[in-house]
Amino acid sequence: MSDADFTLHEDARGRLQLRLADGRTFEGVVPVRAFPLGAPEEFIGLVANDGHEVLHIPRLADLPEPTRELLARHIRQREFVPRIEAIESCTAFATPTTWTVRTDRGRTELILKAEEDIRRLGQGRLLVTNSHGLHFEVADLAKLDATSRRILARFM
Amino acid sequence: MTARSQFSLVPALPVRWQAPAAAQIAPVETVRAWFETDLTADLLYARGLAVLTDARVLHLSEDGGVEDWKLSTELLLNHGEHGGVGTLELLRAGERVGQLRFTLAEDLGAKRFVAEFERLAAGGEPASESIEHCPVCATPLDPSQEECQVCAAQLHTPPSTWTLFRLWRFARPYRLQLSIGLVCTLASTFATLVPPYLTMPLMDEILIPFQNGTPIDQHRVMLYLCGLLGAALVAWVLGWARTFVLALVSERIGADLRTTTFNHLLSLSLEYFGGKRTGDLISRLGSESDRICVFLSLHALDFVTDVLVMLMTAAILFSINPWLALATLIPLPVIAWLIHIVREKLRTGFERLTRVWSEVTNVLSDTIPGIRVVKAFAQEEREGQRFFAANRYNLEQNDRLNRIWGLFTPTVTLLTEIGLLVVWAFGIYQVSQHEITVGVLTAFLAYIGRFYTRLDSMSRIVSVTQKAAAAAKRIFDILDHVSSVPEPANPTPLPQVRGHIELRNVGFRYGSRSVVRDITLDIQPGEMIGLVGQSGAGKSTLVNLMCRFYDVAEGAILLDGVDIRQLSIPAFRQNIGLVLQEPYMFFGTVADNIAYGKPNATRAEIIAAARAAHAHDFILRLPQGYDSLVGERGQQLSGGERQRLSIARALLIDPRILLLDEATSSVDTETEKEIQKALENLVRGRTTIAIAHRLSTLRKADRLVVLERGRIVEIGNHDELIEKNGAYARLYEAQARNQGEDDA
Numbered sequence: 001m002s003d004a005d006f007t008l009h010e011d012a013r014g015r016l017q018l019r020l021a022d023g024r025t026f027e028g029v030v031p032v033r034a035f036p037l038g039a040p041e042e043f044i045g046l047v048a049n050d051g052h053e054v055l056h057i058p059r060l061a062d063l064p065e066p067t068r069e070l071l072a073r074h075i076r077q078r079e080f081v082p083r084i085e086a087i088e089s090c091t092a093f094a095t096p097t098t099w100t101v102r103t104d105r106g107r108t109e110l111i112l113k114a115e116e117d118i119r120r121l122g123q124g125r126l127l128v129t130n131s132h133g134l135h136f137e138v139a140d141l142a143k144l145d146a147t148s149r150r151i152l153a154r155f156m
Numbered sequence: 157m158t159a160r161s162q163f164s165l166v167p168a169l170p171v172r173w174q175a176p177a178a179a180q181i182a183p184v185e186t187v188r189a190w191f192e193t194d195l196t197a198d199l200l201y202a203r204g205l206a207v208l209t210d211a212r213v214l215h216l217s218e219d220g221g222v223e224d225w226k227l228s229t230e231l232l233l234n235h236g237e238h239g240g241v242g243t244l245e246l247l248r249a250g251e252r253v254g255q256l257r258f259t260l261a262e263d264l265g266a267k268r269f270v271a272e273f274e275r276l277a278a279g280g281e282p283a284s285e286s287i288e289h290c291p292v293c294a295t296p297l298d299p300s301q302e303e304c305q306v307c308a309a310q311l312h313t314p315p316s317t318w319t320l321f322r323l324w325r326f327a328r329p330y331r332l333q334l335s336i337g338l339v340c341t342l343a344s345t346f347a348t349l350v351p352p353y354l355t356m357p358l359m360d361e362i363l364i365p366f367q368n369g370t371p372i373d374q375h376r377v378m379l380y381l382c383g384l385l386g387a388a389l390v391a392w393v394l395g396w397a398r399t400f401v402l403a404l405v406s407e408r409i410g411a412d413l414r415t416t417t418f419n420h421l422l423s424l425s426l427e428y429f430g431g432k433r434t435g436d437l438i439s440r441l442g443s444e445s446d447r448i449c450v451f452l453s454l455h456a457l458d459f460v461t462d463v464l465v466m467l468m469t470a471a472i473l474f475s476i477n478p479w480l481a482l483a484t485l486i487p488l489p490v491i492a493w494l495i496h497i498v499r500e501k502l503r504t505g506f507e508r509l510t511r512v513w514s515e516v517t518n519v520l521s522d523t524i525p526g527i528r529v530v531k532a533f534a535q536e537e538r539e540g541q542r543f544f545a546a547n548r549y550n551l552e553q554n555d556r557l558n559r560i561w562g563l564f565t566p567t568v569t570l571l572t573e574i575g576l577l578v579v580w581a582f583g584i585y586q587v588s589q590h591e592i593t594v595g596v597l598t599a600f601l602a603y604i605g606r607f608y609t610r611l612d613s614m615s616r617i618v619s620v621t622q623k624a625a626a627a628a629k630r631i632f633d634i635l636d637h638v639s640s641v642p643e644p645a646n647p648t649p650l651p652q653v654r655g656h657i658e659l660r661n662v663g664f665r666y667g668s669r670s671v672v673r674d675i676t677l678d679i680q681p682g683e684m685i686g687l688v689g690q691s692g693a694g695k696s697t698l699v700n701l702m703c704r705f706y707d708v709a710e711g712a713i714l715l716d717g718v719d720i721r722q723l724s725i726p727a728f729r730q731n732i733g734l735v736l737q738e739p740y741m742f743f744g745t746v747a748d749n750i751a752y753g754k755p756n757a758t759r760a761e762i763i764a765a766a767r768a769a770h771a772h773d774f775i776l777r778l779p780q781g782y783d784s785l786v787g788e789r790g791q792q793l794s795g796g797e798r799q800r801l802s803i804a805r806a807l808l809i810d811p812r813i814l815l816l817d818e819a820t821s822s823v824d825t826e827t828e829k830e831i832q833k834a835l836e837n838l839v840r841g842r843t844t845i846a847i848a849h850r851l852s853t854l855r856k857a858d859r860l861v862v863l864e865r866g867r868i869v870e871i872g873n874h875d876e877l878i879e880k881n882g883a884y885a886r887l888y889e890a891q892a893r894n895q896g897e898d899d900a
């Protein structure tokens with residue numbers, strides 16, 4: 001994708017402004033991943049205020065640098081899926097239970113309402129949904145420490 | 157001290173913030189509102205406190221950082237939310253000067269914060285209505301909710317590990333039978349212990365003296381033999397009685413358990429069903445409750461008998477010879493320890509197995525109803541693969557468990573053999589020392605045989621018990637689940653319903669996704685409202701909320717001035733007729749299906765309802781008329797026919813409020829006209845909320861409400877909205893154009 005196709009910059013409110021090659025501009029576009037789990041770096045839609053996609057980016061990596069960085073930062077700001085690095089403790093070995101977890105976004109507690117809220121994504125990847133509907137990711141089950149795996153095993 | 161007085165108008169801060177806040181806030185400032193944040197602007201977890209005073213907005217973070225923004229007419233607060241994360245943007249002259257972020261747990265506080273900010277900006281006094289805060293966690297309470305949602309979320313107490321004992325709740329009604337069973341067990345167990353005891357005198361008084369030359373006392377022999385026979389007979393009769401009584405009781409307990417669980421399941425909200433898979437629920441109610449039943453009738457009984465036998469045997473052994481008895485019991489602690497170790501592994505293993513097993517059922521319940529799609533896309537092989545995979549996973553898990561389990565039983569057997577060896581050795585030694593007679597040793601060996609068999613069977617029970625415990629846990633999971641649409645403790649009585657519905661700032665989300673926002677609407681009795689908007693706008697969600705299938709997350713829905721959460725759910729729903737786009741037909745006759753909401757309806761009433769729904773004619777064309785079977789395995793009805801049956805169903809209960817969710821969307825124009833006529837009968841005089849894809853269907857509506865992404869964007873009648881040339885006009889034009897193309 002060449003530079004000429006569109007330009008993207010941040011306005012004073014911290015929102016993204018998109019200017020297409022044909023001169024149309026859009027204020028406050030939001031980047032939305034089409035496959036947040038399966039292909040987070042590909043197929044990114046820029047959605048305008050009215051909910052319509054105005055631009056589709058097949059691969060983030062193909063973008064020229066400042067734009068890619070800007071977009072990646074906005075995606076990170078928008079999508080909050082903490083990655084669980086360790087499960088330190090849990091209040092009970094039966095649901096509902098509260099886990100104390102260490103994530104890439106800091107330590108927190110999460111309430112697991114039912115075993116079904118742990119979704120297998122394949123290759124050891126898991127998606128855990130807490131009682132507020134927030135998602136947490138486990139990148140690779142096998143790479144967790146023994147305690148975390150032991151706790152997880154009780155719920156899977 | 158001063159700091160505290162500044163907070164007098166607002167509820168007390170959580171303790172940890174009191175000192176840092178007092179250090180930051182000048183005595184002349186008045187605190188108007190606060191809420192806690194749990195994320196940084198970069199979305200890292202960290203606690204913080206946002207405070208609104210009459211001079212500024214202040215944010216303290218747990219690492220001691222302080223940010224503040226002076227209040228001015230230019231400073232605006234903007235509340236937003238996405239994917240479970242809330243954001244308060246601080247804007248000054250259109251420029252973003254700060255950002256506060258938090259998870260949904262803090263959202264309610266944030267909304268109040270914004271409301272207070274706006275009141276302050278408008279020069280208003282602090283909120284006079286006292287905001288109640290949860291006494292436990294200090295989260296502001298929604299006035300419409302009695303319980304603190306944050307605490308409720310944490311109050312999810314897990315079921316205890318002694319789940320099996322909770323079955324007592326179901327066993328209580330059968331106390332008497334259970335006691336009889338237990339007495340029989342005791343007596344029959346005792347009877348089985350008599351024969352080995354008789355071997356002692358048989359040896360010492362008859363056989364050994366005979367070897368030493370004394371003739372056999374035939375009378376004594378007869379007596380002992382009769383004793384043996386009698387004990388066997390008594391044990392037989394009592395054993396039969398106890399098995400019969402207890403099997404009877406356990407079947408009843410099992411049935412009660414199933415019925416109670418099913419009834420409870422029915423009372424749970426749609427949210428619960430939305431999060432569960434059918435196969436999983438079916439397997440919990442079916443095979444797992446059966447497993448508990450089997451456990452109760454066979455294994456629990458065996459277990460009690462085993463313990464009894466062991467205790468009695470031990471007592472008898474000790475009474476005969478304490479030293480030999482002690483030697484006998486040596487392997488016992490080792491076995492107990494072994495059981496303890498294996499038990500823990502087995503329990504988690506069996507819990508996993510039941511889950512894996514539901515996975516197998518899930519594949520079935522997923523595929524069989526969708527068989528038409530499977531065949532249409534020729535995906536039989538893939539579904540087969542899916543089943544195969546689930547099965548193989550099941551096997552793998554089973555194998556893993558069997559490895560542990562397989563080792564366990566032989567180990568117990570080995571230990572018992574060793575125990576026997578010890579008794580032989582020690583016994584022979586004692587006989588040689590003339591401390592015991594040969595008869596005593598024989599009796600011991602006979603007893604120990606029983607003792608160890610019991611031990612063996614008891615160790616086997618470990619697995620069955622763990623299986624039953626796992627099953628019980630999963631059943632109590634259902635039973636312990638409190639409906640998210642709770643029946644009020646003291647429902648407000650519902651007299652004659654007029655049908656006045658009021659929605660006040662209604663908000664709702666599925667999980668973290670906000671679907672309906674800030675809807676305020678007043679619907680007069682007898683009024684017909686048309687809800688329009690693109691698909692996904694939140695129309696069905698609004699209907700679900702009005703039916704109380706879900707409870708609103710914010711705001712309130714009132715019926716005749718009463719919050720619907722204060723009404724008894726069945727009483728409330730009796731006043732609602734719901735017609736859905738894809739009406740569900742239960743297995744049964746056409747008449748049964750029409751009378752679903754009013755099972756005692758007369759045949760004449762059913763026919764009248766069917767007539768009004770314009771269904772009578774086609775029903776008469778069915779081979780058995782109103783007695784034809786529909787639903788699964790029954791007569792296949794077309795979409796429009798089912799639609800009219802469901803209209804008849806709604807008509808029959810004569811509801812004050814009618815909710816039509818795309819009731820005519822799945823049918824052709826001709827049928828729609830027919831259904832339209834049916835609906836006109838239905839709508840007359842009732843408060844109606846109709847959703848329709850074809851806008852022409854809603855011409856008769858008194859008011860049209862246009863929804864866009866969960867918010868009301870326009871309200872008015874058809875002409876007004878066309879005049880306005882807004883969202884509705886666009887929708888209408890788009891359809892008119894399509895219509896034109898179709899006609900052309």
Ligand SMILES: Nc1ncnc2c1ncn2[C@@H]1O[C@H](COP(=O)(O)OP(=O)(O)O)[C@@H](O)[C@H]1O
Nearest residue numbers: 430666671689690691692693694695696697698
């Ligand atoms: N049970 C559910 N769980 C999660 N999201 C849902 C659920 N039901 C509906 N939604 C979502 O809520 C939004 C509104 O849905 P709905 O009210 O059915 O729209 P419509 O206006 O077409 O009737 C849609 O985006 C839909 O995906």
Ligand SMILES: [Mg+2]
Nearest residue numbers: 695696697818
């Ligand atoms: Mg809908």
